Amino acid sequence: MTITRADAVRLDAADPLAGLRDRFDIPEGVVYLDGNSLGAPPRAVAGALAAFADDWRRDLIGAWGSAGWGGLAARLGTRVARLVGAAEDEVIVTDTTSGNLFKLLVAACRMRPGRSRVLIEAANFPSDLYVAQGVCELLGLELGYLDEGAPLDETVAVVVHSHVDFRTGEIADMAGLTARAHDVGALMLWDLCHSAGAIPVDLTGAGADLAVGCTYKYLNGGPGSPAYAYVAGRLQDRVRQPITGWGGHARRFAMAREFEPAPGTARLQVSQAPVIGMVALDAALDAFEGVTVEALRDKAASLGELFVALAAERLPALRLVSPRDPAARGSQVSFAHPAAERILAEAAERGVVGDFRPPETMRFGFAPLYVRHVDVYEAVERIAAVVPA
Structure with missing residues (x-):
């Protein structure tokens, strides 16, 4: 018919x-029909950015407190967590997807000392491939490709995989692949860029260890809007990320000489938050309220x-x-x-x-x-x- x-x-x-x-x-x-590359602009964003400009003009540096800029990374993490099946304290909004992937991939390899290999899918988004290649070169590890027959065994430190294939849209078996990685003692790191905000994601139910994702596709945060990172609660105190900047210090304003990691996912921050982008994302996420x-x-x-x-x-x-x-x-x-x-x-x-x-x-x-x-x-x-x- x-x-x-x-x-x-x-x-x-x-x-x-x-x-x-x-x-x-x-x-x-x-x-x-290109929201899987860049989401359309929510109407609320323009007003939020105008209010941001007013806060900056009126309160200057005081707006970090009066306008709540200082808490945006954690607050936005809580809002994203609902959409990816995570606990409120397991997600933080910071940096870029590639930057977060680098940090978590290095941290994962550090949590599996003595293992010599990282696995990824050759069909993954190229940026993920390049980051994984760079990390393996940096740490002296071998990179293998799951979809080209590389074995998943006890030599593997971490497996990196996209939840949704960026070319075909095929959904990976998150729970199944995570279980396979855990069976050989490897950690599992998921890329959620093409799934969060459009289809259900259950990081907790799948037993996932780590995840990254962008906010400018289905989450509609705008071009280059800040990304997010997920660390399961059971691993947060063990994460040693390689870019130990002031933003991830436990006592920023003590201005200590030595780095002391902040508790939880806050340690994944590097420097000052990109406030303009975070304000826009905060307004964009309002579109998901009640859904x-x-x-x-x-x-x-x-x-x-x-x-x-x-x-x-x-x-x-x-x-x-x-x-x-x-x-x-x-x-x-x-x-x-x-x-x-x-x-x-x-x-x-x-x-x-x-x-x-x-x-x-x-x-x-x-x-x-x-x-x-x-x-x-x-x-x-x-x-x-x-x-x-």
């Missing part, structure tokens, strides 16, 4: 999250299924590279076509914003807070007009 625009409208009418789109500022006529991760997942799956069904009807030239089972993929659907880059460029001229990954992959992300079913319908209609016969 042919899917019509009226079908999409009916799905939106029954969507319990439909009203949340009003929390975002999206240009008229644009179908934005469960289960509701986000249901909406994302519905949007993805509609896109896949419509593509099967109207875009037969595209090859699905994401898992067909919606339970096996995150909040994106990827297709391949030899002319993928040109198709996306021409679709953008028609107001559909997707994402290209070489050599021929088109990614379409479905941020459940603001993407509608009718957006998905319009996107396929417009893309069909530019796909070669």
Whole structure:
């Protein structure tokens, strides 16, 4: 049976999250399906940044206390923790994803002295690969690739893995892989960049040790917004991160000569927090208030299924590279076509914003807070007009 625009409208009418789109500022006529790269701006952010400027002008350095700047890293960590299945004191917002990965990867290797190898997936996001390569060079360790047959055994100190594959959207078995790592005494470090804020993440339930993630995709914190790091409570006092800056000192204003790590995840901080970015992220996270991760997942799956069904009807030239089972993929659907880059460029001229990954992959992300079913319908209609016969 042919899917019509009226079908999409009916799905939106029954969507319990439909009203949340009003929390975002999206240009008229644009179908934005690239929230898996950069989230759309929540309306609250502009006002929060204006208030920040007023606080700075009025209170100057005193705004660290009066405006609460000093507590942003921990407070935002608490807000993110709800979305990744962690305890409130197990997440801190600080630095970048790559910076946090470096710190936690070195710390993990230090917690497993005598082990000679680090494992990662060759299909991981390139930045993760580069950080892992650099850490292994720094520490004199061997780097192996899980998806190329490297063995997971007692020589492995830590395994690094993405929860959602950035190209295909495939969801990894977090609990299963974590258990495999623990069976050989290795630690497990997860990258949550393409999952947090769109699908359920259960770090506690999976027994995960460490995790990192960005906030500018589904969390909508803005370009280059500060990242976050997770350390399971049972490991926090054992983490010795390599960039021991003033921000992670237990008694900052004692101005002591020797470094003394702060308790808990606070020791992962390096220097002054990027307050402007944190203020924007704090306002952006308001868009998640009153929303469960289960509701986000249901909406994302519905949007993805509609896109896949419509593509099967109207875009037969595209090859699905994401898992067909919606339970096996995150909040994106990827297709391949030899002319993928040109198709996306021409679709953008028609107001559909997707994402290209070489050599021929088109990614379409479905941020459940603001993407509608009718957006998905319009996107396929417009893309069909530019796909070669």
